[in-house]
Amino acid sequence: MSSSRISKVVVTPVAFADPPLLNVVGVHQPWALRAIVELHTDTGLVGLGETYADETHLARLDAVAQALPGSDPYDANALRRLVVDVLGKETGGAGASFGGMLDVSSAVDTVYSPFEVACLDLVGRETGRPVSDLLGGAVRDRVPFSGYLFYKWAGHPGSADGGPDDDWGEALNPDQIVAQAKRMVEGWGFGSLKLKGGVFHPDEECAAIEALRDAFPDLPLRLDPNGAWTPETSVKVAERLAGVVEYLEDPTPGIDGMAQVAARTDVPLATNMCVIAFEHLKPAIAADAVQIVLSDHHLWGGLRRSALLGGITDTFGMGLSMHSNSHLGVSLAAMVQLAAATPNLTYACDTHYPWKTQDVVRSGVLDFDDGSVAVPTGPGLGVELDRDLLGELHEQYLSCGVRRREDTVYMRSIEPGFTPNTSRW
Ligand SMILES: O=C([O-])C(=O)C[C@H](O)[C@@H](O)C(=O)[O-]
Ligand SMILES: [Mg+2]
Structure with missing residues (x-):
């Protein structure tokens, strides 16, 4: 049984340059957003997760992040209960929308995901096994x-x-x-x-x-x-x-x-x-x-x-x-x-x-x-954060002005009459 506990949680929104890729609802904005989740343990390990970074989602990640210290990274069921509880209080069980193409009726799975991945990364690092072994x-x-x-x-x-x-x-x-x-x-x-x-x-x-x-x-x-x-x-x-x-x-x-x-x-x-x-x-x-x-x-x-x-x-x-x-x-x-x-x-x-x-x-x-x-065979996910790059992409997030994925809004700034092509033909 592990003795490690989550001692600190850091959620860092980042932005990276994205080309103008076209799709049914419009076009990709110049900057794509992601959030990098770090779970630190009292034993000195760091587990990583990555997810969307639309501002509503970020607020929910932050609410979970605040409640997480003291949790056991091995206990995925407790983590899920915590996410359900926090989201229940924060949102009353509301869903989430990710850029017009993906709407979910509950935010639990999307919010839970990066924390679960980061816990698996932690467990893998602690046991010396790749996450694929844990799955x-x-x-x-x-x-x-x-x-x-x-x-x-x-x-x-x-x-x-x-x-x-x-x-x-x-x-x-x-x-x-x-x-x-x-x-x-x-x-x-x-x-x-x-x-x-x-x-x-x-x-x-x-x-x-x-x-x-x-x-x-x-x-x-x-x-x-x-x-x-x-x-x-x-x-x-x-x-x-x-x-x-x-x-x-x-x-x-x-x-x-x-x-x-x-x-x-x-x-x-x-x-x-x-x-x-x-x-x-x-x-x-x-x-x-x-x-x-x-x-x-x-x-x-x-x-x-x-x-x-x-x-x-x-x-x-x-x-x-x-x-x-x-x-x-x-x-x-x-x-x-x-x-x-x-x-x-x-x-x-x-x-x-x-x-x-x-x-x-x-x-x-x-x-x-x-x-x-x-497939990385080292402990956990097998990747390490480059903190300089993380800092650089976070600065880009702060300065780029994009706060949610909005392919249709961006397309309309270029072609004002655009309507999404859903069921068009
Ligand atoms: O398979 C898909 O539907 C996708 O990859 C969704 C993406 O949002 C894609 O359409 C995009 O990046 O524009
Ligand atoms: Mg598809």
Whole structure:
């Protein structure tokens, strides 16, 4: 039994430069926000977690952080009770919204997650075991990721507080998407590709997928329009891309809509939008609405609950993939540890990692080779904070002015008439 207790909790909001990546609700702001959670113990250890940093979420993290000293990092059930209690007092059980695409009915899982990850990091450091061992043991020593392609502008248009322009250039047509994919494949070795759609008419996005198929005959492909299409259009796209994509991700919103599409196509449907909490699994499975669930430990309540999700998808014969949002190295390490210990991870995981140019962890641990990351075998998550970089990215948070993810608001500052493309086509 451990004698260590949590003695101090530090939550540091950070901002890092993010390119103008387009999606169904708008465009990424010049700065992406994350919060880095540090749990210090009275035995001198530090455990790490990473999560969203929208200001409402930050306030909830801070409330939990204040209540946490004295807690036992081994007692995940007590941690969850504490989060439920604190949020009950702070919010009366309100949900949370993360940038227009992800709304959750309860904030418990998203607030609990970075603390649970940091506790597992602590326990791993104390016992000398990698987090994958604490989740049941690694079943693979490398975790495959897919190259995440985005339509994008060449740079952030004339924003006074804009971040530095990126060197990816414009990607607004099939040729430019293929060029982006070549850079992803050549630079990181990805063995599968996902295109973020929901930006242009589905015919154009299908043409981009077909151009990718011609350019990369052997790579599995995915298209994710984040619910931009009606069920009718989704069926037409599925007919056109049958045999071309390994799955279509959230072609249309909602369990009912996805079920209508699933009934009329053999193309597997994946989701990180209509099944984002345990309560959604029963209706989705009953309606056979989705064949693949994208797990996400930030959203599903940490690593153990994500492992539980893996078990449920296995039980019901569903596929399992992994979702990402713009993130830094602590999240990547947690994703890698979880994926390492997930026997039925049937698809390469998503990651936004190639899109960022800054980090808070020391380099050299989480390198991509052949599109995959070697599972760290050292204690805990296997990554260390670089305190200079943490300080730098915190300064960027303080000065950048962004306080929540607002893709639609930012898009409207550039195209005032913009309305989200949800169910548009
Ligand atoms: O698979 C997904 O739906 C995502 O990756 C959601 C993200 O928010 C993505 O759309 C983005 O970064 O714009
Ligand atoms: Mg998705």
